[in-house]
Amino acid sequence: MDYLPVCLRLRGTPVLLVGAGTVATRKARLLLRAGARLTVVAPQASAELQSLLADADGEWRRVVYSNSAQDGQALVVAATPDAETNRAVYRDACERGIPVNVVDSPELCSFIFPAVIDRNPLLIAISSSGRSPVLARLVRRKIETLIPAAYGRLAEFAGHWRDRVRTALPEEGARRLFWEQAVDGAAGELVLAGRETEAATLMERRLADSSALHRGEVYLLGAGPGDPDLLTFKALRLLQSADVVLYDRLVAPAIVDMARRDAERIYVGKSRADHAVPQQDINQKLLELAQAGKRVVRLKGGDPFIFGRGGEEIALLASHGIPFQVVPGITAASGGACYAGIPLTHRDYAQSVRFVAGYLKGDRVEHDWQQFASTTETLVFYMGLMGLPVICRELQAIGRAPDTPVALIERATMEGQRVLVGTLATMEDIVAREKPHAPTLIIVGDVVRLHRDLAWFGERDG
Missing domain, CATH: 3.40.1010.10 (Tetrapyrrole methylase, N-terminal domain)
Structure with missing residues (x-):
């Protein structure tokens, strides 16, 4: 292990940043977010960095770096384009025993900045020990997708309850079981959903009732x-x-x-x-x-x-x-329609969509069919394969044109998805010929006309 991972508490701590360009501004943003009392030494500074310092009561010294700039500092970061200045910052910090980081120069660092996943107060740091910052950032992106943003809220919630749980459950084993079930269970999920009040009620109930642990x-x-x-x-x-x-x-x-x-x-x-x-x-x-x-x-x-x-x-x-x-x-309507290239609503074709149960009760599909008469509404029938003849017949009976487009999607979004396209007048014969199997979805309406141009998943027209 080339570096020991540690977390520094910088709130109110004097930190020196030498340099004030784009890279230095990124470091300043991170240091200020951690609460550092930041001093920047550079003859010129970016507008963003000046704004950051003004908002955080930081200090900008418009001078060239000299050894005395490190007086009273607890941490030093160098981010200048001048290699000699960077080496001088490193040498001076080492002589004073001050932790120092020279950006993009691992050989001039006593500490390095990891890629950080910030779910404050929960922090996750990823480091390549300075070998490949790009790889560290790539790993960070992958991990970020697995860590909900609300985990920080969960850590705050747990911290609020820590003393109460220790008092109520002095035995370590019982306390560990309680926290495992709380953080990774119903209480934790309530907090992640923004329902802290309900989570607190659940915590109270479980602390008062030992049987609730099981x-x-x-x-x-x-x-x-x-x-x-x-x-x-x-x-x-x-x-x-x-x-x-x-x-x-x-x-x-x-x-x-x-x-x-x-x-x-x-x-x-x-x-x-x-x-x-x-x-x-x-x-x-x-x-x-x-x-x-x-x-x-x-x-x-x-x-x-x-x-x-x-x-x-x-x-x-x-x-x-x-x-x-x-x-x-x-839901199947959304997934299946997207994979088949059929927008359920479209400015030129349909201004609303209706999800309808299409299964048979006896030999009937029981609905008030008159409510499906609008030609500007897309109809999506779930579980309608067996009831397809009834659906096509009833829609034509209330005035829907025989040439109204119909799509039947078999195995929506899955490997082997198949799309059969016809009309209210022809779809029954297409299904009899192609013999699709459940699960299927039936879409009725003019939006089906877009299927040929927008489909990207495997399909087959009838």
Whole structure:
């Protein structure tokens, strides 16, 4: 290890910055954000740097660097274009025993600036030991995508509760378990969602009730229409924390595989003719697992609250006081339409969009069909493959033109996606010939005309 990672408390600390160009301005911005009392030595300074110093009550000395500039300083940074000046700053600082950094010169540094992920008070630093700052920044960008911006708020919240938890739970093992469940559980998720008051109430309840330490949680996650890349960061984070994962047939196997390797997986899929697990049994299973102290994820295709019966599942949990969260997902209409190059709304074609359940009840698709008469509204039918003949017939019966464009999207956003395009008059014959399989989505409206020009995913027209 070439360097020892440390975090310096600079609030109110005198720091010298030699140089006042673009690079120096970047360093000044970072030092001032850490609360340093900054002095800049340079004959000229950028307008931005002058503004930063004025806002932070810093000092600009319009002189050429000399050894005396380091008097009273606790930290020194050099960022000038003159190599001799930079070497002099380094030499003088070493003689005084002051930590020094010469930008872009690792050999003239007793400390270096890492790439920083700032979720204050949570900080993550990445360093290449001066070998490749660009690589360090690349790694920082990758890590930043995994660390929600609200983690700083979570760290503040934990700090506020630290003494109270230590008093209530003097035994280290119990305290560690409490914090693991709080930070990585329901209370932590509430804070990340900006609901600190509710999180505080939950903390109070769990500190007062030791049995709450062993109470589980449930997360209803929208898995999106199929493509694993459409899963949200939050959904992925919760999925990877689950003890048990319940998933249905609309969830892509690649998404289920993102769960922890040791997580139990339970298939609860339903199709039109085969309800592997009745809905009431799924609701009860979620409750029982949570009551057993498990962290449970319910993965649902698309969005849990759009034809996903998510409301029914959380109602039972709420009535028994089980902590839960619902994480939205990209619904099939949005994902499928985008991948097929079909804008659901468009200035020239449609000013609104309606999501409609298209499944049969007996031999009927039960709707007030007259409300679908507008030609400036896009209709998206979910679960409508079996009911397609009824849908096409009823829409024509209320006055929609037989040549109204229709698209059927099979396996939306997934490998093997197929788009069949026809009209209200021809779509039934196209489906009979092409024999698509569920899951499918049916889009009706003039926006379908844009499909040929805007599609970028694999498709096939009928």
